[in-house]
Structures are given as structure tokens and as C-alpha cells.
Amino acid sequence: MSILVVGSVAFDSVETPFGKAEEVLGGSGTYFSTSASFFTDVNLVAVVGEDFPQKHIDFLCERNVDLRGLTTAPGKTFRWSGEYGYDLNEAKTLDTQLNVFADFCPELPEAYLDAEYVFLANIDPELQLEVLKQVVRPKVVACDTMNFWIEGKRDALINTLKYVDILLINDAEVRQLANEANMVKAARKVLTMGPKTLVVKRGEYGATMFTEHGIFVAPAYPLESIYDPTGAGDTFAGGFMGYLATVDDNSEAAMRQAIIFGSIMASFNVEAFSLDRMRTLSFSEVQERFRKFQLLTEFNGID
Amino acid sequence: MSILVVGSVAFDSVETPFGKAEEVLGGSGTYFSTSASFFTDVNLVAVVGEDFPQKHIDFLCERNVDLRGLTTAPGKTFRWSGEYGYDLNEAKTLDTQLNVFADFCPELPEAYLDAEYVFLANIDPELQLEVLKQVVRPKVVACDTMNFWIEGKRDALINTLKYVDILLINDAEVRQLANEANMVKAARKVLTMGPKTLVVKRGEYGATMFTEHGIFVAPAYPLESIYDPTGAGDTFAGGFMGYLATVDDNSEAAMRQAIIFGSIMASFNVEAFSLDRMRTLSFSEVQERFRKFQLLTEFNGID
Numbered sequence: 001m002s003i004l005v006v007g008s009v010a011f012d013s014v015e016t017p018f019g020k021a022e023e024v025l026g027g028s029g030t031y032f033s034t035s036a037s038f039f040t041d042v043n044l045v046a047v048v049g050e051d052f053p054q055k056h057i058d059f060l061c062e063r064n065v066d067l068r069g070l071t072t073a074p075g076k077t078f079r080w081s082g083e084y085g086y087d088l089n090e091a092k093t094l095d096t097q098l099n100v101f102a103d104f105c106p107e108l109p110e111a112y113l114d115a116e117y118v119f120l121a122n123i124d125p126e127l128q129l130e131v132l133k134q135v136v137r138p139k140v141v142a143c144d145t146m147n148f149w150i151e152g153k154r155d156a157l158i159n160t161l162k163y164v165d166i167l168l169i170n171d172a173e174v175r176q177l178a179n180e181a182n183m184v185k186a187a188r189k190v191l192t193m194g195p196k197t198l199v200v201k202r203g204e205y206g207a208t209m210f211t212e213h214g215i216f217v218a219p220a221y222p223l224e225s226i227y228d229p230t231g232a233g234d235t236f237a238g239g240f241m242g243y244l245a246t247v248d249d250n251s252e253a254a255m256r257q258a259i260i261f262g263s264i265m266a267s268f269n270v271e272a273f274s275l276d277r278m279r280t281l282s283f284s285e286v287q288e289r290f291r292k293f294q295l296l297t298e299f300n301g302i303d
Numbered sequence: 304m305s306i307l308v309v310g311s312v313a314f315d316s317v318e319t320p321f322g323k324a325e326e327v328l329g330g331s332g333t334y335f336s337t338s339a340s341f342f343t344d345v346n347l348v349a350v351v352g353e354d355f356p357q358k359h360i361d362f363l364c365e366r367n368v369d370l371r372g373l374t375t376a377p378g379k380t381f382r383w384s385g386e387y388g389y390d391l392n393e394a395k396t397l398d399t400q401l402n403v404f405a406d407f408c409p410e411l412p413e414a415y416l417d418a419e420y421v422f423l424a425n426i427d428p429e430l431q432l433e434v435l436k437q438v439v440r441p442k443v444v445a446c447d448t449m450n451f452w453i454e455g456k457r458d459a460l461i462n463t464l465k466y467v468d469i470l471l472i473n474d475a476e477v478r479q480l481a482n483e484a485n486m487v488k489a490a491r492k493v494l495t496m497g498p499k500t501l502v503v504k505r506g507e508y509g510a511t512m513f514t515e516h517g518i519f520v521a522p523a524y525p526l527e528s529i530y531d532p533t534g535a536g537d538t539f540a541g542g543f544m545g546y547l548a549t550v551d552d553n554s555e556a557a558m559r560q561a562i563i564f565g566s567i568m569a570s571f572n573v574e575a576f577s578l579d580r581m582r583t584l585s586f587s588e589v590q591e592r593f594r595k596f597q598l599l600t601e602f603n604g605i606d
Contacts, residue, residue, distance in 0.1 A: 086484045184525050205505070217525070
């Protein structure tokens with residue numbers, strides 16, 4: 001199955017203790033698409049400005065991402081700049097210039113309307129719902145959001161969540177959405193809001209999935225060198241949804257494996273700035289890291 | 304095999320968002336011994352003051368902890384008081400009264416000298432070494448420490464570590480000891496200091512073990528109610544060492560299982576103030592949680 005994703009395509013300027021990058025390719029839609037493209041075909045809905053260079057278009061085309069849903073609007077492309085300290089878990093946003101993204105009103109090409117796997121990246125929850133309305137009959141809908149919408153557009157978000165199967169957010173967002181400090185209680189509350197599955201992204205501490213069947217906890221892949229955590233969450237979501245779509249299965253077992261693939265894709269992505277690690281990554285490296293993941297968590301039963 | 308532990312026996316006063324407890328039983332030696340006693344016999348070396356009540360002695364005796372190494376000195380028992388915010392990962396120490404612990408000079412009873420499994424709880428590294436010198440020929444030596452000693456008695460600590468097999472500390476302590484922010488690099492550095500095994504305690508994020516064979520990552524057991532994290536680290540160490548000693552095996556496989564038992568014991572302990580959960584805990588509950596742990600982390604391989 002192919003995946004439909006709506007999100008941002010942006011220029012990022014990032015500084016970490018290990019270096020800096022100016023106006024490099026970024027955006028939730030970009031990270032998600034590129035990561036998911038290792039598993040299946042991806043249809044991207046996003047907007048860029050007239051300043052968006054052909055080389056980035058070429059990169060996405062090489063990754064086989066369908067760009068019929070990528071429109072070019074008059075003006076400049078969305079820009080984000082941020083920095084990280086030695087605690088790479090949290091970015092400090094220095095500047096956000098929405099530019100053409102301010103008037104983004106996603107309209108799906110005819111060819112995208114029968115999408116079965118849909119990922120709504122972190123955008124205005126009203127726009128997320130608009131996208132869902134256009135899709136005829138999605139099979140699996142996953143969605144991301146952030147503190148900005150949880151606080152500022154809570155009602156719209158709660159409404160969108162009714163139509164979402166899988167919510168992928170970080171631990172602070174879960175606590176904020178549920179208004180509950182304990183993660184287990186907070187997760188249970190979120191599971192009454194619509195999503196049957198909650199995937200909690202915890203950065204260097206891995207990911208935890210809550211479903212009606214119970215809890216699954218996956219570590220992050222231990223890395224010696226993390227250069228830039230930007231896009232880790234969307235890259236995770238891309239690997240997660242990419243795997244689900246390619247096996248066309250959203251059973252508990254498939255979702256557990258999908259979490260591991262998500263973690264693996266994120267672990268590669270943070271090894272370089274922007275999407276640079278994705279440019280050289282091969283699927284055999286992904287499979288190799290999957291095997292290492294098993295060794296990482298395996299312990300025998302007791303008699 | 305039995306275990307020898309040297310550590311503190313104390314009165315704790317603790318406040319968390321969920322309640323408070325005044326002058327309750329605490330101390331690293333107490334938590335460790337009680338936890339380990341679910342797996343094997345424990346010989347405790349510690350000191351208390353004349354104010355230490357018989358009921359606490361009785362509790363330890365009921366748990367089958369050998370107290371021939373527990374001396375009563377003139378003066379008052381060690382006291383600690385602290386509080387936790389909603390982030391239960393870190394205690395804020397409000398007051399420490401060393402009292403009889405200030406002159407603690409552990410002397411092992413004759414019967415303890417042939418100990419094979421030794422745990423040096425978080426005390427002055429010079430005293431840790433003094434204990435080791437008295438033991439004839441230990442088979443497995445594990446040790447804890449803290450920022451106070453890493454900073455203030457670094458040389459003595461580095462010297463003690465030469466004789467230690469397993470170091471169990473938290474992530475901030477690993478980074479401080481190795482003077483390295485990246486955990487994988489920091490762990491590798493610590494493994495050149497003496498210990499062949501490093502167990503990194505990460506609170507609600509679980510534990511990570513580094514050995515020459517690789518890395519093992521275990522989650523914390525997800526809990527709905529955490530009342531008091533005091534003693535979680537020592538309770539973890541008690542379950543870890545207790546399991547190793549009872550199977551008399553420190554292979555990679557045994558240590559992985561030991562990590563899970565450590566996590567389980569800690570997960571029970573934080574469900575109530577002081578050691579109160581240990582008073583009612585049965586070993587079948589421990590085994591039940593072990594089975595749940597497997598479900599928590601299991602995912603299938605790929606073809």
C-alpha cells in the first residue's frame with residue numbers, strides 16, 4: 001500500500017554542539033516521506049515557495065516520492081531555525097517564518113483520494129481534518145501534533161482525534177493532552193479520545209506504544225554520535241507507517257515491528273544534519289540494525 | 304550463594320506529591336538487603352544509633368537478613384530527608400544528619416569473611432575498599448557511588464573501581480565519572496576503569512547494561528501509581544545481585560535476567576513509602592511481573 005502524507009517542506013537552520021547547518025532541507029513532510037520511502041510509495045501533500053531549489057525536488061523524486069501534491073506558491077518557503085544544547089532531547093526554536101505555509105490549504109490531487117494509509121504530520125488540526133474529509137475511505141489514519149495546538153486549538157484537535165487510529169506524540173504532549181502527570185493514566189485517557197493506538201516518542205529513551213492489548217516499550221538504538229536530532233520524530237513516524245503500509249497490517253504484532261523500524265530510521269537520521277544520512281542509507285543497513293535491536297532487548301524466560 | 308552488603312541503615316523523612324512519611328525506615332543497606340532477601344541470604348554490615356527501634360530489627364530478621372554485622376554505636380541513627388516534585392526522577396535533599404554514620408568503620412564478623420557475592424552500597428570509596436580488603440576472595444563485587452564521591456574523592460573512587468566487577472550508577476553519574484556527554488562513549492570509558500559490567504540506572508526510563516558483549520536495554524515497568532521513588536536504585540541492585548547470587552552465575556544471559564529482576568523489585572518498591580511494599584510482597588508477584596515484562600518488550604523477528 002502507498003501512504004498519503006500532509007506536512008511541511010521547509011528550510012532549516014540548525015546548530016548543535018557538534019556543528020551547524022544553514023538553510024538545509026527540512027520539514028515534517030520531507031522527513032516523513034523520505035523515511036517511509038524506504039518501505040513503500042509515498043504521496044506528499046505540501047507547499048513550497050518559489051525559492052525552493054530543483055535539487056531538493058530531484059532528491060525527493062529519486063526517493064520515489066510522488067510530488068503531484070506538492071504545490072509551489074508565490075513567496076518564500078517555510079523556514080525554521082533552532083539550536084540544541086548537550087541535552088539533545090529538546091530543541092530551542094530561534095525563529096519560525098511560516099511564509100507560504102501560512103496560507104497552506106491542502107488540496108489533494110485526484111490520484112491521492114483513494115489513499116488507505118494516511119499520515120497527518122504536525123499541522124493545524126483543522127487542516128488535518130480537511131485532508132481527512134477529502135480522502136474517500138482511509139484504512140489507517142495516523143497523526144502527530146504539538147503543544148502549540150494542544151494549547152491553542154484544543155477543541156479542533158479533540159475533534160480531529162475522533163477520526164484518528166494512531167496518535168504519535170512525545171511524552172510531554174501526552175501529559176499535556178490528558179492533563180495527567182502519570183504516563184500510564186495519561187495514555188489510557190488519550191485512548192478514550194479516538195485513537196486506538198498511542199505511540200509515545202521519548203527521544204533517547206525510545207518509544208512506548210499503548211493499545212487495548214497492553215504496553216510495548218522499545219529502547220532507542222544506542223548511538224555514539226548524534227549530530228542533529230531535527231526530524232527524528234517524523235523520521236520515526238515514516239518508518240513506522242512505511243512498515244505498516246508495506247505489510248498492509250495494523251495488528252499488534254505488526255505495530256510492534258513498526259515501532260522498531262521507526263526507531264531504526266530515526267537512529268540513522270540523527271547521525272547527520274538535515275536528511276543527509278538518508279541520502280546514503282541502504283535498506284540492508286536498516287535490516288542489519290533490526291537484528292541488532294533484537295540483541296539489545298532480548299532476555300530469556302525463567303523456568 | 305549468600306550476599307554481603309555494606310551500606311547505610313537510616314531514618315528517612317520524605318515528601319512527594321502523593322504524601323509524606325516521617326522518620327521511616329530507610330538507607331541503602333536496608334533497601335538492598337530487603338530486596339535481595341527475596342532471592343537469597345543476605346549478610347548486612349552497617350551501623351545504627353541507640354535510638355534504632357526493635358521493630359525495624361525484627362523486620363530485617365523476618366526477611367532473614369543476617370544482622371551479625373549490624374553494630375549499635377553510641378548516638379543517633381543516620382537521618383536523611385528529601386522531597387520530590389512531579390518529576391519523580393530526582394530527589395531534592397533537604398537535610399542529612401550523618402550521626403553514627405560519620406565514624407562508620409565497617410568491620411566484618413568472622414562469619415562474613417568468605418563472602419562470594421559482595422555489594423558495596425554508596426558509601427565513601429575508601430570504606431568500600433576497606434571492606435573488600437577484609438573479604439578473603441570475593442567472586443563478584445558490585446558497587447554503587449554518587450556525584451559527591453565522583454567529585455570529592457575521585458582518586459579513591461578510581462582506585463576502588465579497579466577491584467569492582469559491576470558498577471551500578473545512574474546516567475548523570477556515568478557522564479560525570481567519564482567526563483563525556485555521550486552515554487555509549489562514556490560507558491566504554493568506564494569499562495576501562497576496572498568494572499567489566501556497567502549498569503546504568505535511568506529511573507522511569509529503565510536500565511541499560513554495557514558489557515564486553517554489547518548493550519542490553521530494559522524498560523522500567525510502567526506503573527500507574529508511584530508514591531515514593533526513595534530506595535529504588537538500591538532495591539534494583541538488591542534484585543539484580545540477589546538473582547545473580549541465587550543462580551551463582553554472572554554470564555551475560557544471567558545478568559540480563561538479573562536486570563529484569565532488579566527492575567521488578569524497584570517497580571514494587573516505589574508503589575509505597577519506605578519499604579512498605581516489601582512487607583506484603585510475595586515471590587509469586589515477582590514472577591508474575593517477570594512474565595509481564597516479557598510481553599512488554601517482545602517483538603518478532605523479520606523473515
